[in-house]
Amino acid sequence: xxxxxxxxxxxxxxxxxxxxxxxxxxxxxxxxxxxxxxxxxxxxxxxxxxxxxxxxxxxxxxxxxxxxxxxxxxxxxxxxxxxxxxxxxxxxxxxxxxxxxxxxxxxxxxxxxxxxxxxxxxxxxxxxxxxxxxxxxxxxxxxxxxxxxxxxxxxxxxxxxxxxxxxxxxxxxxxxxxxxxxxxxxxxxxxxxxxxxxxxxxxxxxxxxxxxxxxxxxxxxxxxxxxxxxxxxxxxxxxxxxxxxxxxxxxxxxxxxxxxxxxxxxxxxxxxxxxxxxxxxxxxxxxxxxxxxxxxxxxxxxxxxxxxxxxxxxxxxxxxxxxxxxxxxxxxxxxxxxxxxxxxxxxxxxxxxxxxxxxxxxxxxxxxxxxxxxxxxxxxxxxxxxxxxxxxxxxxxxxxxxxxxxxxxxxxxxxxxxxxxxxxxxxxxxxxxxxxxxxxxxxxxxxxxxxxxxxxxxxxxxxxxxxxx
Numbered sequence: 256x257x258x259x260x261x262x263x264x265x266x267x268x269x270x271x272x273x274x275x276x277x278x279x280x281x282x283x284x285x286x287x288x289x290x291x292x293x294x295x296x297x298x299x300x301x302x303x304x305x306x307x308x309x310x311x312x313x314x315x316x317x318x319x320x321x322x323x324x325x326x327x328x329x330x331x332x333x334x335x336x337x338x339x340x341x342x343x344x345x346x347x348x349x350x351x352x353x354x355x356x357x358x359x360x361x362x363x364x365x366x367x368x369x370x371x372x373x374x375x376x377x378x379x380x381x382x383x384x385x386x387x388x389x390x391x392x393x394x395x396x397x398x399x400x401x402x403x404x405x406x407x408x409x410x411x412x413x414x415x416x417x418x419x420x421x422x423x424x425x426x427x428x429x430x431x432x433x434x435x436x437x438x439x440x441x442x443x444x445x446x447x448x449x450x451x452x453x454x455x456x457x458x459x460x461x462x463x464x465x466x467x468x469x470x471x472x473x474x475x476x477x478x479x480x481x482x483x484x485x486x487x488x489x490x491x492x493x494x495x496x497x498x499x500x501x502x503x504x505x506x507x508x509x510x511x512x513x514x515x516x517x518x519x520x521x522x523x524x525x526x527x528x529x530x531x532x533x534x535x536x537x538x539x540x541x542x543x544x545x546x547x548x549x550x551x552x553x554x555x556x557x558x559x560x561x562x563x564x565x566x567x568x569x570x571x572x573x574x575x576x577x578x579x580x581x582x583x584x585x586x587x588x589x590x591x592x593x594x595x596x597x598x599x600x601x602x603x604x605x606x607x608x609x610x611x612x613x614x615x616x617x618x619x620x621x622x623x624x625x626x627x628x629x630x631x632x633x634x635x636x637x638x639x640x641x642x643x644x645x646x647x648x649x650x651x652x653x654x655x656x657x658x659x660x661x662x663x664x665x666x667x668x669x670x671x672x673x674x675x676x677x678x679x680x681x682x683x684x685x686x687x688x689x690x691x692x693x694x695x696x697x698x699x700x701x702x703x704x705x706x707x708x709x710x711x712x713x714x715x716x717x718x719x720x721x722x723x724x
Contacts, residue, residue: 259284278329328371348391378413408438433665443679443687451672
């Protein structure tokens with residue numbers, strides 16, 4: 256029973272439905288694993304173990320009574336500490352928000368719990384969830400389970416670290432510039448950043464609505480060790496909620512496209528000195544997709560650098576107007592200095608410039624939409640360099656610039672609002688690294704199909720971490 260924590264969410268729910276496994280057993284094993292690893296990693300910042308054990312006992316009774324069970328019945332999960340859970344604080348990594356209480360579950364939390372998932376804890380995030388690493392003055396630093404010096408990624412670094420360490424099979428996170436995909440890359444696990452607005456959002460603790468570009472770019476998702484688990488949980492999370500009038504009632508599985516999609520492959524770096532081992536991982540993933548029957552061709556999509564630059568210009572302009580006052584009042588010296596470097600790296604637009612940039616986003620998205628009409632999936636690098644040290648972005652302007660120059664396939668995809676999956680592949684410079692698959696709007700199902708094909712041939716990178724520990 257001590258090895259149950261190694262099971263995937265799909266395996267747990269299948270065995271629970273077949274009465275081979277009790278939810279209480281799955282939850283107990285996940286909690287035991289979390290207690291054994293979290294003291295050092297600090298990935299779970301608010302344990303909910305007693306509550307989870309109580310919910311698991313109820314879940315046991317439901318199985319025994321023959322009740323209809325949800326697709327995630329008895330599956331352990333964590334929720335990032337920047338979305339609402341009723342009766343718990345939504346701190347967003349900020350000491351001033353330590354007692355900012357939520358009155359109701361956010362839509363994604365409600366959807367997951369309605370499906371039978373059981374939350375065992377809340378995971379760490381940087382201040383205001385706006386760094387590529389995970390450290391804050393309220394909860395402290397989260398460690399990468401592969402190496403203490405390495406960043407766990409951000410802003411969903413707690414989720415990524417907990418996932419790789421085996422604390423649960425499913426971990427919620429969100430992504431406005433890479434906050435799901437950075438941790439998947441850094442910890443060697445798997446995620447999909449869904450299409451913009453695909454997962455309904457609402458926080459009862461929020462004092463104002465988000466800015467328009469944030470609404471268009473920020474998404475909610477799942478970090479897991481297995482692509483099939485990402486599929487399972489994300490398909491639950493997308494259920495519409497009336498509190499979010501912008502979430503579309505679009506089913507998970509899209510129309511048949513007549514066979515396996517053709518995959519475009521690119522390693523175009525826009526002048527960045529891309530690491531040769533990152534290029535090799537993209538080529539390996541291409542070979543694995545070919546082995547699975549996909550047609551993979553080397554062809555350049557529309558330049559991603561233009562979208563990445565516009566993400567920075569329009570994004571920092573909106574952050575300066577909406578987030579900056581709270582950051583200056585409540586943020587640490589570290590996060591304020593990092594934001595100063597963000598602004599120095601970018602350009603703050605005037606009103607007309609922001610309106611023009613926001614409107615021109617459609618032109619950029621149209622170029623990619625036309626390309627994806629012919630090539631429904633695009634295989635790209637994610638980060639074009641090896642994973643960085645945990646404090647890299649606090650060392651200076653040059654380091655911040657290097658991070659964002661290497662991450663154009665992250666921020667550019669957010670600006671376009673396209674779905675993208677990241678799957679851990681191997682170690683580069685002795686740290687986990689990954690590749691990315693970009694897809695058509697609302698075709699996360701095709702991305703998961705391709706990631707499963709890669710996983711079947713490449714193996715699960717996190718298992719290598721467990722083998723060496």
